[in-house]
Amino acid sequence: MKSHGDTNGDCKFDANDVNFVLQYLVEEGFAAAGSPRPNRAVMERLFAQEPQTLHAIDANRDGQRTTLDMVFLNYVKREILHHVVRIDAAPVGPATNCSLEVNVGLVTKDDIPAGPANARVFVNFALDDETFLEEFANSSLAEGRLVLLHNGTGLFGGVVEAPHVGGGLFRVRLLTAMSRSEIGLSIIVVTPESVKNAGYRPMQFVQGMMSSAASIAVDLPLSIPAFDDPNEFTVFGGFNPLLVVESLNDSVVCKLDSGICDEECAIGSFLSGSCTYSTNSLCQGSLGLR
Numbered sequence: 708m709k710s711h712g713d714t715n716g717d718c719k720f721d722a723n724d725v726n727f728v729l730q731y732l733v734e735e736g737f738a739a740a741g742s743p744r745p746n747r748a749v750m751e752r753l754f755a756q757e758p759q760t761l762h763a764i765d766a767n768r769d770g771q772r773t774t775l776d777m778v779f780l781n782y783v784k785r786e787i788l789h790h791v792v793r794i795d796a797a798p799v800g801p802a803t804n805c806s807l808e809v810n811v812g813l814v815t816k817d818d819i820p821a822g823p824a825n826a827r828v829f830v831n832f833a834l835d836d837e838t839f840l841e842e843f844a845n846s847s848l849a850e851g852r853l854v855l856l857h858n859g860t861g862l863f864g865g866v867v868e869a870p871h872v873g874g875g876l877f878r879v880r881l882l883t884a885m886s887r888s889e890i891g892l893s894i895i896v897v898t899p900e901s902v903k904n905a906g907y908r909p910m911q912f913v914q915g916m917m918s919s920a921a922s923i924a925v926d927l928p929l930s931i932p933a934f935d936d937p938n939e940f941t942v943f944g945g946f947n948p949l950l951v952v953e954s955l956n957d958s959v960v961c962k963l964d965s966g967i968c969d970e971e972c973a974i975g976s977f978l979s980g981s982c983t984y985s986t987n988s989l990c991q992g993s994l995g996l997r
């Protein structure tokens with residue numbers, strides 16, 4: 708049985724997997740320096756036969772294998788974080804019921820899907836562009852709870868809590884008219900263990916390594932109450948979002964185009980309401996005339 712975080716391919720997750728990431732990085736260091744790699748044959752055989760191990764080394768899912776992944780796996784082992792088994796964002800379109808959708812899947816170190824008792828998940832939507840705040844604030848949450856708006860901090864957007872929708876999956880669905888080619892998303896995972904020590908808080912904030920147009924130059928003060936802890940901390944400026952999503956479609960236009968909202972009704976029936984981000988217009992019944 709394959710285990711999450713099993714970087715060395717022995718079908719279990721333990722301290723040896725953290726050590727294996729270090730071995731891998733040392734090998735890569737030798738390669739970069741043009742030196743012989745002592746474990747090259749062993750590693751190449753492992754990655755060929757068990758390709759998921761190479762994938763598992765990128766534990767924080769930022770697309771790169773670095774020392775941050777060792778830290779991340781060590782924190783998973785201590786239940787300060789959980790394994791990330793899914794992390795993606797999809798733009799407004801028929802496939803997402805016309806919402807901008809963000810999914811985060813978590814399992815514990817023992818391969819058990821996380822839930823509200825041991826994980827709270829937040830998504831930070833942020834851009835360094837003042838007009839983004841109003842666009843974000845005018846959106847409607849089909850799934851998720853607004854925790855704070857970035858206002859007066861030099862940063863624009865906000866933080867939304869992603870509710871657990873089952874099976875270790877946490878989801879935000881935002882109905883919106885934001886028309887942006889790069890919306891920066893960062894994921895914040897809070898656990899009962901991570902709120903116990905202020906030093907763990909920067910690790911709760913899962914950011915990416917790649918620079919993008921959605922990079923944030925200013926500090927990001929966050930107050931995200933979770934597990935009865937005020938959990939206030941500042942993420943310092945100069946960070947990059949973990950995910951960048953393009954969203955160019957308007958949710959209302961999408962709802963009308965995909966039939967979630969009705970636009971015109973046959974004679975004898977009528978529109979029940981208007982098609983907005985938070986409400987649908989549907990043709991209903993008759994006017995009572997026979």
Ligand SMILES: [Ca+2]
Pocket residue numbers: 712713714715716717718719720721723724
């Ligand atoms: Ca292992």
Ligand SMILES: [Ca+2]
Pocket residue numbers: 764765766767768769770771772773775776
């Ligand atoms: Ca990584």
